Amino acid sequence: MTHFYRAVSITAVVLLAGCLPGGRSQTQTQPAATAVRSAELLQGRIGIETPAGYCVDTSSLRNHPRAGFVLIAGCDGLMGLPAGTLVKPAILTVSALVPRDGGADVQDMLRALEPEDVLSQSAQDGLLLVEVSSPDLVPDGGAPHHWRAAMVQNEALLTLAVYGDQSIGSRRGKALLIETATKIRAASANRVKKAAQNAKNPPKSLFQRIFN
Template sequence: MSTWTCKRSIVTLVVTVGLSACSADSSDGGFSLFEPIEQQETPDGARKNHALRSAKMARGEIAIVPPNGFCLDKRVHSRDFTVLARCDSLGGRGGAQDAALGMISVAVAPAADDDVAAHVLTALVQGQGEIVEMRQDGDVALAHLRGDVPDGADPAHWRGVIRIGSHMMSMAAYAPPGGVIAGAQGQQVLSSLAMRSHDASLASDLAGNTATGAPETRKGLGGLLRGLLD
């Protein structure tokens, strides 16, 4: 593995996750992403919808598919980082599905050929607070930490990393004080986000490769039916 490439990827992930948290914490007049937007006071009484149900990152190579009840915040979404929160905290109508209040920051960076999610996560969490535990959930490397969180968040939080194609995706899940995402549910939320995004990204890549391949010979009805039954 190229040490420089790995370090550069880690630096990119650290910086963009930090920018995500700062942007989410202070955006649009300081609204908290830990409460529904209907409960927040606005200067003009407007109720804007900032929610995205899905989006692409890394020049379209990574598809971000939120966990149930979460949406992306289109105010801070870019090709390198994004922020997710419960849909109603972003003004989304419906779709919260009783999800826990919380905020998730996501960053992506190019990976070296032999970068491994667990190794990248270990480097990311060094000096970022007390490490309560580290674990692996399939392809997702996860860490439970205390400390170094955005204003208004519970000190306990989760971080995770998954490799998707030629990129590493880093995630951090924060909860309001005492929120369930600060505990075991934070792991579930990050694992869901990681695997949904992983599967959607690979499916999108496969569809793109198929679309650019050689066209198939047009089949008659009989040939089409035989193909479906084979």
């Protein structure tokens, strides 16, 4: 699985190139009418809810049964406004994987990183937080110092990262990553709860609604 996360890191950097101020380009991928605050990964197994002021870049969404990816950025930039108009410019990524052996392990993210790139690591409530410094793992315009996280949710391994300037690379980025992880946990738990309720009480057909 380590090779998977190395590939994800490289792919994310390519997708993110030019997304931050100072990058080669800042193309707008979403008009205001389609900027969204929620999405799903793994065909609904994982719910994505964004922090205040940040939206889902729907053009980045990859939603497959066993693997998924989504990019989150400031709603202002995605709506065509100058980056930083509403919130501090930052890019967040969320990758999801259902291991074939069923053994989701947050340490897989750590093993995919070079030891010399890891500045610190900590864990709280099942969330592994890693402070990283590497110019090869960030998009153009992003500070080498950034944060990554990993957690297991609904038997899937989720890895998150946040990129931005030096302030995002500090505790501000860590807090944003924790907030995002908390929202994803809540949204994913609600999806499981609703699925269980629907299985127990399936919705009535049109015929049943009319005659019952």
